């Protein structure tokens with residue numbers, strides 16, 4: 001069953017976007033709660049800070065915007081044009097608010113769901129001068145992202161983001177995918193990861209009903225599950241992110257200069273149902289030696 005799910009992953013995500021179009025994941029509003037660089041830029045130049053709508057029961061949070069923009073602004077200050085590579089971009093919920101917030105930003109973004117990429121391109125703010133959206137499967141060894149991006153006028157990324165994406169990649173492929181993304185960065189560039197942490201509400205839900213137990217859990221070794229629609233989700237422990245992912249990045253030529261990994265707990269509110277949602281995310285930031 002695991003192999004079948006992994007083989008059909010792109011088709012299952014494509015069906016997900018056929019069903020939900022751009023309605024499932026909420027656009028993240030800007031928050032400057034967590035990152036100093038965003039606080040600085042929000043107060044000095046580009047636009048208002050927005051706020052946390054705090055109403056979502058989808059699998060995402062507003063703070064990812066702050067995380068990415070904060071890192072972008074702090075890592076690309078020495079470069080004329082910040083260039084983000086957003087992998088597993090979905091329908092662009094992070095991308096479009098970010099383009100508004102950071103006027104000089106150029107973005108390469110990809111997803112293996114062609115339907116999601118079509119939706120990104122149909123967006124009224126899609127502008128090929130600033131956005132290069134394309135279909136790409138991170139797990140397939142060929143073509144490499146390196147080859148796909150070579151020669152593109154935006155140039156190499158100064159920041160690579162994986163926002164709720166590595167959890168959809170089979171555990172046996174995660175390190176390889178992460179290392180290949182890290183290798184795309186120029187010295188001084190940053191890799192940014194945010195995803196579901198072990199113990200998040202989305203994981204607890206898998207265990208809340210008898211029928212959601214086996215065979216939803218796909219592995220005896222990892223917190224790796226199959227959702228009802230056939231898509232898969234992994235939940236990350238701090239030890240795994242620091243130990244397995246972090247160690248692999250450090251070992252890859254010892255190019256990691258600094259890293260920051262933390263678990264973030266948040267209470268969301270589902271106003272329709274009048275309930276609180278206890279979310280648990282994990283994020284990591286790794287900077288390539290400059």
Ligand SMILES: C[S@@+](CC[C@H](N)C(=O)[O-])C[C@H]1O[C@@H](n2cnc3c(N)ncnc32)[C@H](O)[C@@H]1O
Nearest residue numbers: 013025088089090111112113137138139163168
């Ligand atoms: C939970 S969604 C997150 C979407 C988006 N990052 C956001 O935060 O709105 C996971 C995304 O990863 C994409 N994805 C999963 N596996 C992938 C792969 N092997 N290659 C490229 N994209 C993938 C899915 O199509 C989906 O859009």
